[in-house]
Structure formats: C-alpha cells, structure tokens
Amino acid sequence: MSMKNNKLVLADRPNPSISADIFQLAEEQVTPLSDGQFLIKNHYLSVDPAMRGWVTDMPNYIPPVEIGAVMRSFAVGEVVESKHPDYTVGEFVYGLFGWQEFAVSDGSDIERKVNPSDGPLSINLHVLGMTGATAWFGLTEIGDPQEGETVVVSTAAGAVGSMVGQIAKARGCRTVGITGSDEKARRCLEEFGYDAVLNYKTATDLVGDLVKACPDGVDVYFDNVSGPITDAVMSLFNIGARMTICGVIGIAPDQVNGPRVSRTMLVKRARMQGFLIFDHMHRLSEAVSGLQPLYQAGKLSFSEEIFEGLSSAPKGLESLLAGTNQGKVIVRL
Amino acid sequence: MSMKNNKLVLADRPNPSISADIFQLAEEQVTPLSDGQFLIKNHYLSVDPAMRGWVTDMPNYIPPVEIGAVMRSFAVGEVVESKHPDYTVGEFVYGLFGWQEFAVSDGSDIERKVNPSDGPLSINLHVLGMTGATAWFGLTEIGDPQEGETVVVSTAAGAVGSMVGQIAKARGCRTVGITGSDEKARRCLEEFGYDAVLNYKTATDLVGDLVKACPDGVDVYFDNVSGPITDAVMSLFNIGARMTICGVIGIAPDQVNGPRVSRTMLVKRARMQGFLIFDHMHRLSEAVSGLQPLYQAGKLSFSEEIFEGLSSAPKGLESLLAGTNQGKVIVRL
Numbered sequence: 090m091s092m093k094n095n096k097l098v099l100a101d102r103p104n105p106s107i108s109a110d111i112f113q114l115a116e117e118q119v120t121p122l123s124d125g126q127f128l129i130k131n132h133y134l135s136v137d138p139a140m141r142g143w144v145t146d147m148p149n150y151i152p153p154v155e156i157g158a159v160m161r162s163f164a165v166g167e168v169v170e171s172k173h174p175d176y177t178v179g180e181f182v183y184g185l186f187g188w189q190e191f192a193v194s195d196g197s198d199i200e201r202k203v204n205p206s207d208g209p210l211s212i213n214l215h216v217l218g219m220t221g222a223t224a225w226f227g228l229t230e231i232g233d234p235q236e237g238e239t240v241v242v243s244t245a246a247g248a249v250g251s252m253v254g255q256i257a258k259a260r261g262c263r264t265v266g267i268t269g270s271d272e273k274a275r276r277c278l279e280e281f282g283y284d285a286v287l288n289y290k291t292a293t294d295l296v297g298d299l300v301k302a303c304p305d306g307v308d309v310y311f312d313n314v315s316g317p318i319t320d321a322v323m324s325l326f327n328i329g330a331r332m333t334i335c336g337v338i339g340i341a342p343d344q345v346n347g348p349r350v351s352r353t354m355l356v357k358r359a360r361m362q363g364f365l366i367f368d369h370m371h372r373l374s375e376a377v378s379g380l381q382p383l384y385q386a387g388k389l390s391f392s393e394e395i396f397e398g399l400s401s402a403p404k405g406l407e408s409l410l411a412g413t414n415q416g417k418v419i420v421r422l
Numbered sequence: 423m424s425m426k427n428n429k430l431v432l433a434d435r436p437n438p439s440i441s442a443d444i445f446q447l448a449e450e451q452v453t454p455l456s457d458g459q460f461l462i463k464n465h466y467l468s469v470d471p472a473m474r475g476w477v478t479d480m481p482n483y484i485p486p487v488e489i490g491a492v493m494r495s496f497a498v499g500e501v502v503e504s505k506h507p508d509y510t511v512g513e514f515v516y517g518l519f520g521w522q523e524f525a526v527s528d529g530s531d532i533e534r535k536v537n538p539s540d541g542p543l544s545i546n547l548h549v550l551g552m553t554g555a556t557a558w559f560g561l562t563e564i565g566d567p568q569e570g571e572t573v574v575v576s577t578a579a580g581a582v583g584s585m586v587g588q589i590a591k592a593r594g595c596r597t598v599g600i601t602g603s604d605e606k607a608r609r610c611l612e613e614f615g616y617d618a619v620l621n622y623k624t625a626t627d628l629v630g631d632l633v634k635a636c637p638d639g640v641d642v643y644f645d646n647v648s649g650p651i652t653d654a655v656m657s658l659f660n661i662g663a664r665m666t667i668c669g670v671i672g673i674a675p676d677q678v679n680g681p682r683v684s685r686t687m688l689v690k691r692a693r694m695q696g697f698l699i700f701d702h703m704h705r706l707s708e709a710v711s712g713l714q715p716l717y718q719a720g721k722l723s724f725s726e727e728i729f730e731g732l733s734s735a736p737k738g739l740e741s742l743l744a745g746t747n748q749g750k751v752i753v754r755l
Contacts, residue, residue: 150689315684337685347682351648352670355696356483363688 092119095399096159096189099144107144107410109403112160112188119191127171129182129192135163135214136396136405136418138336150365160188160402165203165213181205183213188402190422200373207381215248215417216389222376223335223366224252228311229379231333231362236261238308241299241322242283246273248417249335251281252389253311256380258282259388262309265302267318269412280390295321306330314339316347323353332361392416425452428732429492429522432477440477440743442736445493445521452524460506462499462515462525468547469729469738469751470496471669483698493521493735498536498546514538516546521735523755533706540714548581548750549722555709556668556699557585561644562712564666564695569594571641574632574655575616579606581750582668584614585722586644589713591615592721595642598635600651602745613723628654639663647672649680656686665694725749 093116100113122128143161146153154161164186168176173196176182181203186192203213215221227249234240240257244250245266254264254277266277266286277286285302292298299307299321306327312319316339323332353359369376383389394414396405398421405418426449433446455461476494479486487494497519501509506529509515514536519525536546548554560582567573573590577583578599587597587610599610599619610619618635625631632640632654639660645652649672656665686692702709716722727747729738731754738751 312684315682319684334684334688337688340682340685345682346679349648349673349678349680350683351645351652351667351696352673353696354694355667355670355698358696358698358701360693360695361687362693363684363686363691365688365691368691 092191093117094119094189094191096187097399097402098157099154099160100156102146102156103144107141107406109407111144112403114400120193122170122172122193124172126193126195127173127176128169129164129166129186129194130169131164131166131186131190131192131422132181133165133211133214134188134399134402134420134422135218136402136409136420137163137219138338138409140406141410150367161185162188162402163200163214163219164192165210165218166192181210181213183218188399188420190399200370201377208384211393211395211419211421212384212391214419215393216252216384216391217377217380218373219366219370220248220417221252221380221389222369222373223249223364224256224311225376225379226366226369226372227333227335227364228253228256228309231360231364232257232309232311232331234260234262234309237263239263239265239303239305239327240309240311241265241267241303241307242311242313243267243318243322243339244269244313244336245277245283245286246281247313248391250311250313251277251391252380254281254283255389256383257309258284259383263303263305265299265307267322276392280392282390289318296324299325309333311335316340316344320348323350323359326353326357326359328357328359330357330359332359334361334363393419396420398422425524426450427452427522427524429520430732430735431490432487432493433489435479435489436477440474440739442740444477445736447733453526455503455505455526457505459526459528460504460509461502462497462519462527463502464497464499464519464523464525464755465514466498466544466547467519467521467732467735467753467755468496468551469735469742469753470552471671471742473739474743483700494518495521495735496533496547496552497525498543498551499525514543514546516551521732521753523732533703534710541717544726544728544752544754545717545724547752548726549585549717549724550710550713551706552699552703553581553750554585554713554722555702555706556582556697557589557644558709558712559699559702559705560666560668560697561586561589561642564693564697565590565642565644565664567593567595567642570596572596572598572636572638572660573642573644574598574600574636574640575644575646576600576651576655576672577602577646577669578610578616578619579614580646581724583644583646584610584724585713587614587616588722589716590642591617592716596636596638598632598640600655609725613725615723622651629657632658642666644668649673649677653681656683656692659686659690659692661690661692663690663692665692667694667696726752729753731755 101111266283313336315337434444599616646669648670
C-alpha cells in the first residue's frame, strides 16, 4: 500500500518575528511500518505559545525544530495501522505527532491514550492535555491553593489562565483575573467564573484596583507574564504567598530591570517557583484524573478557535501570537 | 527575700544608626513569684543582627521593643526559684529572657530546656539555638541539598552562614562561601571547611570567579544578602536550583532595582523562598536533634566573641553591626 502524507516543515527561522511563510507544505510517501511501529492519522493539531521558542535556534528546554523538519506539535490521532502489541487500530492517542496528516510512531512519542467517551476529541489537546496539565500541576503543586484563599491569575482568559482560574474556583478560592481587553474581562466573569477581573491596559491604578479586587490580599499568584503586572501583584502578597512562574512574556525589552523581590519574599516568607510543563508530561494521566471530573461536572469552560485544514496551521499560530484568537487554537484535519 | 535585677532598657530609637547610648542601665526589685512562675538567672545573653529591626518602630514580623522596656534578647539561664510544676531549680533554659540578670517566666517564653552535658552552656545561644536552627531549617527544608550538589552561602563566615556551610559539607555537598574580607575567607577555608571561597569586595569578576568555584553550577543558594552578589550567583543556577532568602542586607539604597528574576526562575525551574526563623522556633528541638550529633562529631566549628558583663551588651551590638566581631557575639553575666 502506498500512502501520501502531507506535512508542514519549518523552512526558515523567524526574521525576527514569526510569520506564516516560515512554514512550507511538503508531501511524502508514508514508509511501511516495521515491527513495533504503528501509524497515526491525526485528527486535531495543537497550536501553542511554546512554538515561539521551538522555531528559533536559541538555547531552550527542548532542541529547536531543525530547518526542513516537520513542525513539532501536539496532536490527537487515531491508530490506523499497527505492528505494535500495545496499540490497536481504532485507538486514539495524544502526543507530539507534528503538523502533518500521518505520523509513524514506536510509542515513545505517545503522551497517553485518549478515551473518546471523555468528550469531543479536541479537548484532549487542551482541557485534558498539555494546557490543562500546565494549569493543574502549576496551580495545585506549586500554588497549593486552600479553600478561602485569594488566587490571582495573569493572562486570565488564556488557555492556561482560564483553566487555572476555574480549578482554583472549584477549590473554593476567591479568583481574580488580570487580562488585556474588555472582551476578555467579560469572558473571565461570565465564562470562567472569576470573582473579579482587571484590564491592565486600561487601569490607571493597577495596585489600587488590585487592593479592591483582593480585600484579603494575595495568597497564590499564577504568573504568565512577569514585569510590572507582577510587581503590582507581589505588593499585595500575604505571609506565606506562593507564586508559580509559568511565563515571562510581560518583560518588555526596556523592563529587564525591576524592583528586587528578595525583601518582599523574605518579609512575606513567600515562595516562587518556575514551572515548565515538559518536566511533568510523564505524569499527564495524574492531571487528567484531577481534571476529568471537573470537566464532567461542567466546571471547566473553554472555547476553541478551529482552523480548518493542515495548511491553515501557520495562520492559526500567527493569530495566537498576535493575541487575536478567541480561545484555544486548534487545527482540524 | 528582696532581690535586685539589673537590666538594659531601650531608651531611644536609632537616630538613624544604632549606637550603644540608645540603651540605659536600670535597676529594679524582682517581684515575688506567683503560682505558675519561676525565676531565671541569666548566664549568657545573645546579640543578634535581628536586633537591628527590634529597636526601630518600623513594621516588622514582631512588635518593636517599647521605649523603656527591657531589650529583647535570647538568653541561657538557670532556674533559681520555682512555683511552676514543670521547671525545677537547677534546670537550664533557653528563651527570650532579655538583656537583664534575672527574668520571671511562666514558661511561655521558654524555647527549650537546655542539657548542660551537650557542651558549654553558651552554644545553646548559637550552634544549638536560634543561629543553628536558622541554618538547619533554612538549608535542609528549603535548600534540600543532596550529596554531590554545589551549595553557595553568602556571609559565609557569619554565625548563620558558617553553620550552613558546615551542615552542607556534612551532607556531602561542595560548599562555596562568599565573604567580605581575606581574614574571613581564610576562616571559611580553615575553620568551616568550605571547598572554595570568594571575597566579593576584592573580586574584579565575581561571576567569573564563581564559575571557577562552581564548575558544576549552583544547586542550592543560601542567601543572607540579596543585591548584586545574588544576581551573580543566580546566573549560575542549575535546573531545579533552590534558594533560601534569609537576609537582604546587600540591597544598597541605590540598588532597590535589579535584574528581574522571573526568566531565570522559569528557565531553570528554580525555587526561592523567604525564611524567618521565628516561624520555626516552636520546632527548635527538631533542629537540635539534627545539629547535636554534628556538633558532637566535631563537624560544627564556631567562634565566640565574649563581652563581659551586662553593661557591655550595647558595645557587643555595635561591634556586630559594624562587622568587626570575630564570631558569635555573646554577653557573659
């Protein structure tokens, strides 16, 4: 049997920004399976902020995508052919299968088998995938929120932030979101159940607004931005506050310096810790065990912006990086 | 029985620096004991950096010493009279008894009973007291050093720092001290067993010197200073590094800003946590259980600078704050 695979390869490095034309469509024959291999037909591809780092050749936590190689991506696919004893035709799997129609696997790139009865297949890319696991481990293990505490989330309407807010809410916390548009602020309140929300772009007194939103101070801060927003949140830390550092996109080039944090950390006996989901993906099933009941109970709202067809993936990434997306960016094949 | 107590009271706030003359000698009659009380005769008084904060009226983790009140201080004393069922004449105790000859206690200010057979009484003020407990909990619980890891200590020759270095050494770590004089650097190597030491005052390339001293990077940093020294150490953090923030004396007034730490914390998945010993003093016996065997095995060198007589305590504090002391400052009564 001869089968064609269409894929998107990385043709260029960003110069300096990432545009759709650094990716190129390519076609190849699917190589016949060896023993111990199986063939995955991708149904949904993921588009994630982490791709910003993967396409550069800067030192990172994971090697860069090579020029000419298929773009790295999480995906949900179906086993359509198998010479592997543990994977059966008709099973669904989640893993780093790349921006392509088909992927040959030996099992080493499988994060977990997906249960189609858990909900729409696509949620395994976010609510029950890397996004959800980021929120789950970053919040519950580093933030360790307790009932009645106040949890602040930056990029509160984002794929990760909205999960963090909802998990914290389900644990009985007061949740306060910080976001960058009135539309996102509205979604924070109406869809993600935050108790209060701030638009940092229109705020004239961010600290004052935070004081009103957090009358009992801040116990847990899930930070996706760093920079001046984080300075403001830290000024409200309670004794014993915990902070998860999950992203640093808010450090503008002219803001690499800022207030030293040591005195606040000492006076408040606070803890901050950097979090990278790739250190924890081998425990994905553990996160899903925590997230799946919340999802079934209707406590994890989300929205998806679906791009149709493999060739639309680069546009999806552009949209995500520009912040014009409405929800988790997904490519449907 | 009428008995006189001599004490040092706080007569003035620092203006702005702390000098011996903000304290005043006073005499009083010891009030007769009520049921549930006992009388302590102090043998050794402690002089600690924390006193810098206690004599100001700035907001702090503990209320300021009131004007006219006896100066707050840890001390080791002997029970000389008792109407308390749990404290017997002849027993030795450690607690916040103040800069005075006698203290009446109801037991609430007792940190622990001291065993005179553990060594010289005075070590209960430092090696087996607050100093040792600071090093023990701050290093072992936040730093969590593992055999073979590299542990860096700032104010490496100080009362706390020297304990940290020796506990880490006893756990099989490579220990690197940062200190501010060649004499202290010599003591770090010869007395406290550091594997390498840096004098930050004479260093022309602190990061370069650290790279040489820490060929495998930095896994644990016990920080007593913050500021530029800490910036340098953090640049060598390994993935998963842990940092205990125990003091911030290195933040000069013109250095309240510095490099933002979030990116380093994220990329290195590092953890930093503020540590205040007063949160942990109720667990002092636990620290002593860890420290006492090390002391008995000769693995905890220390030096004391003894000031003779109650009236010398303010001079001892001046010496400590000026950094001219040689070892733990103690007042012998």
